[in-house]
Amino acid sequence: MHMADALVAPAVAGTMYVCSAAAMTYSIKKVHLEVDTKKIPVMGVMGAFVFAAQMINFTIPGTGSSGHLCGGMMLSAILGPFAGFLTMIGVLLVQCLLFADGGLLALGANIWNMAFYGCFIGGMVIWRMIMKNGMSKKKIMAASVLGCILTLQLGAFSVTLETLASGITELPFAVFAGTMQPIHLAIGLVEGLITSAVLCFIYDARPELLWMYQKKERGKLSYKGTVGALACAALAVGGLLSLAASSNPDGLEWSMEKVSGTTELSASGTIHQAAQKIQELTAFLPDYSFKGSEGAVGTSVSGIVGAVIVAALCIVICICIRNIRKKKVK
Template sequence: MHMADALVSPAVGGIMLAASAGAIAYSAYKCKDDLDEKKIPLMGVMGAVIFAGQMINFTIPGTGSSGHIGGGILLAALLGPFPAFLTLTAVLLIQALFFADGGLLALGANIWNLGFYACLLVYPFVFKPIVKKGLTPTRISVASVVSVILALTLGAISVVIQTLASGITELPMATFMGMMIPIHLAIGLVEGVVTGGILVFIYKMRPELLESSMDNKKLPKNLSIQKVLGVLLVFAVVVGGGLSLLASSNPDGLEWSMENVAGTAELEASGNAYDSAAGIQESTAFLPDYGFKSTDGEGSAAGTSVSGIIGAGITLILAGGTGYLIYAVKRRKEKTV
């Protein structure tokens, strides 16, 4: 559900960038109190996991469409809502800058649609109430499916509203909404099952991770999460470097909806704002569309694997570094008090 620049006007893109920047600033502020130093490396590793996971588009049977995970609920359940939002922001920023996945003008909208609803709205007000009476595999699974479906549906509705506000006449609201919601319900069901499976697996390894996020408490000082980190890191490498080659070639839910409404998944837009954003992205994206730059425009298996591994690595550094920086600032202020 990564929006391209052509789907938003400069005004809407600017408004959504400001809204997302505000959410990022607030999340960073809250992390000063909420971030557990033991979870800083987990921020980096989970960022790598989500980057790799988003490379795998799974087929939605009978539709000709595909979907990929958003990852917001998974991140929030393990990290807490505010570190999760910052981690997903890191994923989306790296995708846009280095892999030309999602437009720079639309970056604020993508952060809002994929991150805000899942991490800062649905997790605290839907996921947590479902599991508050006790963490069990069944409750975790149900909460995951319900929360992911709701978060993706809210994101899909936002996409439609943003295109309407941008004056994209090729995508009339009623028709576009009629395509976006059903396909993202189906995508959400698959992601919800996957999210639940991963969370149940981690819960059985280290239930303290989910409990600390749910209760907003720090992890015990003597608790080791090295095994969990190792398993997740291997998972990110295997998915990004290998399983990404098995991704469906079908258009994702947004592209599929656009094709059914407008007859194309690639709308055109012209103007200085669009040209500037495209120019910046062209200069920074060294692996566009998750492949090597080539004159024939066709990707390769090697390019996909390299993109998955490099992208996961950069995300690990940025997400983990963000957590470390926030924690370092917090410690410095504590020492000066």
């Protein structure tokens, strides 16, 4: 659901940057108060896992479309909504700047559509409500599926509102929304099943890693073993499984093609051109491949390098927040 710059007018892009920045600032304040040393490596590893998982587009049968994980619901169920939101920002920032996945001008909108709803509606509302009186596998599955479906519906609808506000006449609101919502319903269902599988694994392995887990029982694996398993999974997904990703257009591109006849729209203007030039300078592996090549090696390298960079970025962010907290305490 990564929006390209051509889908947003500068005024809309600026508005979404402000909204996302406000949510980010509040999240930093909250994480600053609750940061736990044990969360730091988990934040990095799960950021890497979501980055890698987003590289795998799964086919939606009978549609010619595909979808990929957003990850906000998963991250908030593990890290809590605030740390989860900051981790999602790290993922989307790396995707945008280093891999040209999603427009730089549209980054604020992408953060809102893919991270805000997943973390604050999926995590803070749905996960919190369902886990209020205790946690179980059935509750995890219910929260995951319900949360992913609802938050992807909200994200997809926000995309249509943003294109409407941007005056994208090639995508009439009613028709575009009528195409976006059903396909993202299917994508949300698949993401919910994937999310529940990952969270159920953590529940068995080390349940205290899940946000709002209240018991003192320990799982089957050690803390290091669980984090290590997730780290290995992130590298395997990014380096190997990403090669099996569907070549079908994702839900947004598929909807655009159905409505306008093309998966890409063009945009002119100084601001759009400036954003494009910045991305051309920063993206050393555009579209998750070496420049001028679409080979499998480039995809694998992108998956591994991107996962490592996201993990490092998330850990650095968390450490910086923790150090600021220590200085204020002194």
